[in-house]
Amino acid sequence: MKGKCYIQGMAAITPQHTFEGDPMAQPMVVTHGNMLSCAEPDYRSFIAPNSLRRMTRVLKMGLTASLKCLQDSGIAVPGAIVTGTGKGSLQDTERFIKEIRDYQEKALNPTPFIQSTYNAVNGLIALQQKCTQYNNTFVHRGFSFEHALLDSMLLLHEGTADVLAGAFDEITTEHFFIKGRIGHWKKETISNDKLYDHPSPGTISGEGAVFFALTPVVTTQSYAQIGGLQMLYKPSPEKLNIALPKFLQQHGLQAADIDLVLTGENADTNHAHYYEILNGYPQLPFKHLSGDYETVGAFAMWLAAQILKHQQIPSQWFPMLQQQPAKLRNILIYNHFFGEQHTFMLLHAV
Amino acid sequence: MEELKQKLKVQIIEALNLQDTRPEDIDDNAALFGDGLGLDSIDSLELMVLLERQYQIKVEDPREGRKILQSVQSMAEFIQSKQPA
Numbered sequence: 001m002k003g004k005c006y007i008q009g010m011a012a013i014t015p016q017h018t019f020e021g022d023p024m025a026q027p028m029v030v031t032h033g034n035m036l037s038c039a040e041p042d043y044r045s046f047i048a049p050n051s052l053r054r055m056t057r058v059l060k061m062g063l064t065a066s067l068k069c070l071q072d073s074g075i076a077v078p079g080a081i082v083t084g085t086g087k088g089s090l091q092d093t094e095r096f097i098k099e100i101r102d103y104q105e106k107a108l109n110p111t112p113f114i115q116s117t118y119n120a121v122n123g124l125i126a127l128q129q130k131c132t133q134y135n136n137t138f139v140h141r142g143f144s145f146e147h148a149l150l151d152s153m154l155l156l157h158e159g160t161a162d163v164l165a166g167a168f169d170e171i172t173t174e175h176f177f178i179k180g181r182i183g184h185w186k187k188e189t190i191s192n193d194k195l196y197d198h199p200s201p202g203t204i205s206g207e208g209a210v211f212f213a214l215t216p217v218v219t220t221q222s223y224a225q226i227g228g229l230q231m232l233y234k235p236s237p238e239k240l241n242i243a244l245p246k247f248l249q250q251h252g253l254q255a256a257d258i259d260l261v262l263t264g265e266n267a268d269t270n271h272a273h274y275y276e277i278l279n280g281y282p283q284l285p286f287k288h289l290s291g292d293y294e295t296v297g298a299f300a301m302w303l304a305a306q307i308l309k310h311q312q313i314p315s316q317w318f319p320m321l322q323q324q325p326a327k328l329r330n331i332l333i334y335n336h337f338f339g340e341q342h343t344f345m346l347l348h349a350v
Numbered sequence: 351m352e353e354l355k356q357k358l359k360v361q362i363i364e365a366l367n368l369q370d371t372r373p374e375d376i377d378d379n380a381a382l383f384g385d386g387l388g389l390d391s392i393d394s395l396e397l398m399v400l401l402e403r404q405y406q407i408k409v410e411d412p413r414e415g416r417k418i419l420q421s422v423q424s425m426a427e428f429i430q431s432k433q434p435a
Binding site for chain 1: 366367368369370388392395396399402403
């Protein structure tokens, strides 16, 4: 990608207190149980009561995070709205399906159907901001956010002045149960702060809504530059081993230039071996803060951008951190979604 | 009729999740849409569903629906007209 891409504003609603105040000064939220839920803000400051009454949780989270992001960037009407979601509004989907069953496919309420569509959040943002520009939602499991980001970068490259890019996903009790049956979660109940003390099959679930205002021009307010992005679908360990140095090389870097790797390590022994490619790199895992879900890469990018902007790693969130790095210029994110969708993202300090 | 209107108000508040509205806040004859309760077109669809689920009345003609959903009074009168004597 030749064009440049800078994070001009951002906002995140996650299981940590990331939305208000100085997120880097917040203590770690510890949840006992394998399902992390977002620390939700008061939505009434962002959404009119008449609209709020109809929205389910992920819609409120997505819309609020996007509006806060736009506020943060100073952009009112973005040149494009591009998002990614793995599951869309699960609450609405579940409600709609249950009503199909309960009412024998008759007398169905339109609201959960309308809101269960993946692009409902984008529609709400566009309506609220009166934005009639390009509007797209990507739904590609563990590549959902990454495709939204790639599309955003291409739009900037083609001349769009600014793009609102984001991701949102929620977890419900029912979906947690379903995914548990296919082995996504740990059998033992743990606390998120003890995640890495429990290497076993499965991990902990999470959710979040994270938005970025992206521009091709750097300003004093910019958080970080997005330097590179690469997706690999079900790569062999050999292919991954070659892909990482090649990715760095394509961006004029080598292993020694990476000051920190944020890894998607999640104590899931079924897929932990992939992270061996990072041996020798200074690295920190982040999923004890967020849990795992399709678009968790957006949270990793938010975290990397915060670290680069503040030039400091929040040690209260990373008890495993031995020492602050001497410099923080380049952060690599390596994440995969249950061994299938693998992503490298590169962020630079500005 | 009074009992039916009270019941309808509770059902409308619940179905449309009108969080800060109490049944006594809704005037029998006040417009449900526009200046009155401020409902919108999606709410009108939800009210149709309410009639079907709670009273087994299906409104086939949208023009008829407009008249029926004018107020709590008009809804109650319609329901009563459809109930067996």
